[in-house]
Amino acid sequence: MFNFRLLNKIILTLLAIFLITSPVLANDISFSTQEPKIGSLITVKTHSDLINGEIMINNNSFPIRSDNNQGIGIIPISYWWSPGEYTATIVDNQGRTWIKENIRIKDADFDKSYLTIDDEQEEIVRPTDPERQARRARDQEMVQAARAESHPDRLWTESFIWPLEGRLTTDFGATRYHNNELANRHNGIDIAAPTGTPVMASNTGQVTLAADLLATGKTIIIDHGWNIYSSYLHLNELFVEKGDSVTQGDKIGAVGSTGFSTGPHLHWSISYNRIFLDPRDFVDLEL
């Protein structure tokens, strides 16, 4: 006679083995896009079984952080990466691979900007004077230190906001030529506005730098936690100090033309894990 009880037991055992061994929840891992442009970001959302881990892509690793009983990861697509096919691999903190996702990175159509700079400005950008060189080195150390240790929690709840209204003059990613020499990519957005126009904090966070620097003039850097920093350059006035807590929309400074600047404007940038991304992606960010 057929043993239904035994069959039942076998089926249940097989089901249990299947449930334990298969990554049944891999489908619950979502990527905001699989075709990002260079200079943009991908957000990755996971589930309660995967709230701590890593995303590996292009020999880089970015954390998945626990947030409201789910995992959140941000993949910053640097504008120095080459467009092409990549694989994003998600591994939990026990080393188990959960998913391998194909990512097609697309090129971006960045502007090109040409600046003619005279000797005095050249001296600010690439100083030869030992005193200026020393000051520049000190400035760079200060900026590095300001982005060195981010708050482990995110300090904001709302999407980021533009720090002021004005005319966009140089866009993010613009390829910069100084006297026809490739100088850099523009790591932020330049917004022209009259001197003294209030500049608001893009989001809630803590001021990690408020200082007058040689190249970027009066400069503010805000830590928003999770290794996200916003920066505000060439200000005329600083209304905050290092260590201050700021709330989104707080007036932190006023537009100016200090440092290497050709007219009153704000240079606004946002970085994640020291990779500069289009600030618009943070304005659109919904987490």
Ligand SMILES: [Zn+2]
């Ligand atoms: Zn700029």
